[in-house]
Amino acid sequence: MDQQQQAHVLLFPFPALGHIKPLLSLAELLCHAGLHVTFLNTDHNHRCLTHLQRLSTHFSTLRFESIPDGLPIDHPRNVQLIGDLMFSVKSVTKPKFRDLLADLSTKSERPVTCVIADGIMSFAIDIAKELGIQAMTFWAFSPCCLWSFLCLPELIEEGQLPVRGEADDMDRMVKGVSGMESLLRRQDLPNICRRQLDDPIFQFYVEEIKAITQTSVLILNSFDHLEALTLSYITPFFSRIYTIGPLTALLTSRITHDVLQSLSSFNNLWEADRSCMTWLDSQPLRSVVYVSFGSTGIMTRGQLFEFWHGLVNSGMPFLWVVRRDGIGHIAGVEGEHAIPEELHEGTKERGFLVDWAPQEEVLAHQAVGGFLTHSGWNSTLEGIVAGVPMLCWPTIADQQINSRWVSEVWRIGLDMKDTCDRSTIEMMIRAMMKERREEIIMSMDRIAKLAYDSANQGGSSYHNLDKLIKDIIKKI
């Protein structure tokens, strides 16, 4: 058996869809290169995402395993209760992971030779090292978020945290994050900075960040030309960094279109409603606003109505992902919460609503001209790959800082930040689709080309993936 065939990588994402998605792409890329991969989910996600296992029919060296997340079966595992998941994984999943990894390393005929674990699950890295297995951290958020997290000790020491949330406080510039002094306002800091310093979730991140700087090897879903300055600040904290993004673009460059097409139905996290593709076919070129707030985002009914009015009043056709678990019941409510007639009419005329869309295909469709997004890191990269201008409404995690980068660093979109009223939404949709379109498209075309070049032969991410694979094999 050659070294390539001996290499067995275990990938372990944090159990949220936005973390699973990029690691799944990496799993496919590693299998495509001939490596064996075990993809480890929690039992809950393993049950919900059974279709993913069909990926093994194409990638014969890919297999799936699962361990408990420690939460009761009926726990909602939603974003409001994300702390439950974080702490449960850290306490309950950790010993289960140790047992599984020990088994896979000793009893299995092909022992695990490398663990790649999510950046907020440092216990997995520690355990791999204890067992003498090569370990690497995969950071699923943006690099600019990571840099602001690495500066948390300075931000705390300078008394800049927590961000209090009053209007004058939110607009103040942040001191203590090198390279971001004239850019970062307090409202742009990742959302955990709005928590009290002794808040368990804030403390969770402080500890995880401290831990990942000790793991020393880091994998980022980004590309060198997108974040050269940020990367220059992050680099000294790690012995090696592999920037291998956008992973979705690497998949396209390495795996043939026909194969990807045949995998598309089970390569998505949930089953997508493809009827929207037929609807898109009937829409004029670059006219449609695609609206999606990711896999976990939750909005109040009031916010939903503000978006709905804004979209209808903008006069643009729109395709909107309204997840049933994210917003509650959209139809059938009477009284003051009933849906106003003008929204029904406007949606019938120009709108299309789905539970879950094939997002990457939607963004690549020629009818799509703008992306109203929550600025999750996967969505941001997918918007870049497709070259679609973005209007950002961030809510949690790294979204606040990503949206700032989209609007002020890369200039590929506009940032609504904490505003959510119908007239602002309408005005900003028009700005993205019409008044400011030309300037945004100019920057977007440039950045999209950089993304394409990075992921294709001769590009930095293409090269870094080869290097990552070589380094994984070399350590056997």
Ligand code: UDP
């Ligand atoms: N997504 C999708 N269909 C949808 C909405 C989202 O396939 O209708 C995918 C999207 O392509 C992205 C992921 O879900 O890859 C969401 O990840 P992101 O990091 O943007 O946000 P999160 O869900 O983690 O908040």
